[in-house]
Amino acid sequence: MGNAKLWGLxxxxxxxxxxxxxxxxxxxxxxxxxxxxxxxxxxGIVLIGSPRHADALLVTGVIxxxxxxxxxxxxxxxxxxxxxxxxxxxxxxxxxxxPSYNVVGPYDKHMPVDVYIPGCPPxxxxxxxxxxxxxxxx
Amino acid sequence: MNIVxxxxxxxxxxGFVFTAVVGLFLTWIDRKVTARIHxxxxxxxxxxxxxxxxxxxxxxxxxxxxxxxxxLLGPLLGLVGMxxxxxxxxxxxxxxSGSFVGDLIVIIYLxxxxxxxxxxxxxxxxxxxxxxxxxREMTLYFAYxxxxxxALTSIIxxxxxxxxxxxxxxxxxxxxxFLYSISGVIAAVVIFLSIxxxxxxxxxxxxxxxxxxxxxxxxxxSGVALAIYKMTRxxxxxxxxxxxxxxxWGGFANWWAILKLLLIIVLIILVxxxxxxxxxxxxxxxxxxxxxTLSTIGLIxxxxxx
Ligand code: SF4
Numbered sequence: 001m002g003n004a005k006l007w008g009l010x011x012x013x014x015x016x017x018x019x020x021x022x023x024x025x026x027x028x029x030x031x032x033x034x035x036x037x038x039x040x041x042x043x044g045i046v047l048i049g050s051p052r053h054a055d056a057l058l059v060t061g062v063i064x065x066x067x068x069x070x071x072x073x074x075x076x077x078x079x080x081x082x083x084x085x086x087x088x089x090x091x092x093x094x095x096x097x098x099p100s101y102n103v104v105g106p107y108d109k110h111m112p113v114d115v116y117i118p119g120c121p122p123x124x125x126x127x128x129x130x131x132x133x134x135x136x137x138x
Numbered sequence: 139m140n141i142v143x144x145x146x147x148x149x150x151x152x153g154f155v156f157t158a159v160v161g162l163f164l165t166w167i168d169r170k171v172t173a174r175i176h177x178x179x180x181x182x183x184x185x186x187x188x189x190x191x192x193x194x195x196x197x198x199x200x201x202x203x204x205x206x207x208x209x210l211l212g213p214l215l216g217l218v219g220m221x222x223x224x225x226x227x228x229x230x231x232x233x234x235s236g237s238f239v240g241d242l243i244v245i246i247y248l249x250x251x252x253x254x255x256x257x258x259x260x261x262x263x264x265x266x267x268x269x270x271x272x273x274r275e276m277t278l279y280f281a282y283x284x285x286x287x288x289a290l291t292s293i294i295x296x297x298x299x300x301x302x303x304x305x306x307x308x309x310x311x312x313x314x315x316f317l318y319s320i321s322g323v324i325a326a327v328v329i330f331l332s333i334x335x336x337x338x339x340x341x342x343x344x345x346x347x348x349x350x351x352x353x354x355x356x357x358x359x360s361g362v363a364l365a366i367y368k369m370t371r372x373x374x375x376x377x378x379x380x381x382x383x384x385x386x387w388g389g390f391a392n393w394w395a396i397l398k399l400l401l402i403i404v405l406i407i408l409v410x411x412x413x414x415x416x417x418x419x420x421x422x423x424x425x426x427x428x429x430x431t432l433s434t435i436g437l438i439x440x441x442x443x444x
Binding site: 004005 | 169173176177178179180181182184185188189191192193194195196197198199348352353356357358359360361364
């Protein structure tokens with residue numbers, strides 16, 4: 001039973017794109033992933049519109065006082081088991097915004113993060129590599 | 139013994155399990171052809187099964203403040219309707235002169251079950267986007283049902299006034315498929331467009347418009363309930379073209395039917411991929427004024443035996 005669950009999760013991770021105050025460059029790179037050139041549907045990865053359907057959250061951007069409650073709420077709405085994938089330098093660490101009064105720290109302070117994909121913005125190849133490596137390790 | 143056979147026919151073949159497996163395979167064809175049209179590679183063949191398995195084993199969440207019974211009843215309604223529909227279709231095609239009485243009226247009601255399920259589930263889930271989706275689904279249902287019924291009436295006229303499914307198929311075996319006449323072609327076009335709307339594929343995917351209201355009525359569903367919705371959709375993708383073949387193209391009790399089925403499905407996918415989405419009022423006008431007139435002309439032609 002556990003194996004079947006893992007196989008299903010590995011072969012069809014549906015991702016929800018959670019943009020919490022990024023500069024939007026990371027988002028553009030994420031949208032590249034589903035376009036013809038990189039086509040992640042080969043691995044069964046589909047971008048969906050509701051966190052209820054998601055298996056993985058792609059989080060981008062610096063988390064701040066305003067977005068933190070919303071991010072946590074979306075995380076709670078996602079059915080478990082779910083992966084959290086931090087994309088971009090902003091999500092892995094607060095980047096150049098660390099000294100700001102409004103920044104409440106990186107994601108892993110508030111919820112478990114499974115994959116870190118650094119880069120500003122990371123290349124689509126890097127994101128694919130990160131996700132595939134994470135799925136292999138499951 | 140008889141009871142065992144009946145239960146077998148509803149649950150395994152040709153009812154629930156068989157239809158679901160074939161239907162999920164057809165959704166893979168849908169995704170693959172779509173991907174090729176986009177110049178992409180597309181998912182591997184086991185993708186729909188993996189999706190389904192994953193959804194089955196995930197947590198099912200019930201939104202706070204929603205009506206639990208109705209929320210879970212929604213997906214089941216459509217599934218039950220489609221399973222019974224599958225049994226009737228196969229029975230009628232492989233044994234058209236049998237004693238099993240299946241008429242078109244029952245089929246019309248069975249085909250209404252999936253949209254009713256979606257409307258109930260969407261309105262019960264206490265989400266504004268889901269209720270917008272449910273109300274659009276209701277409007278769309280009234281839009282496509284009128285021309286669909288008129289087209290079915292012209293088929294009944296061609297079959298000599300019989301509403302029995304078996305007799306429609308026998309009449310086609312005797313005098314050739316109804317499709318090969320002017321009114322037959324018109325009925326086929328009308329039913330084809332209604333199938334597109336029943337499957338809520340673009341240009342009629344208004345109830346679940348991804349870019350406006352996310353997933354519409356499905357937005358709050360997760361886990362098993364979502365899997366059942368997806369499977370009902372897959373079964374419809376298999377059964378509705380078969381229905382078109384059996385009322386207009388001479389039944390599917392021969393091997394040619396597989397080619398016909400694939401042809402219709404590829405046509406559906408092509409229409410889906412080369413059209414923009416209509417607004418709900420445009421869809422209503424399209425079905426009632428444009429297609430409605432067309433189907434009425436078909437009815438008049440069928441009345442004069444053309
Ligand atoms: S990591 Fe760079 S590209 Fe991505 S959101 Fe932050 S600043 Fe923008």
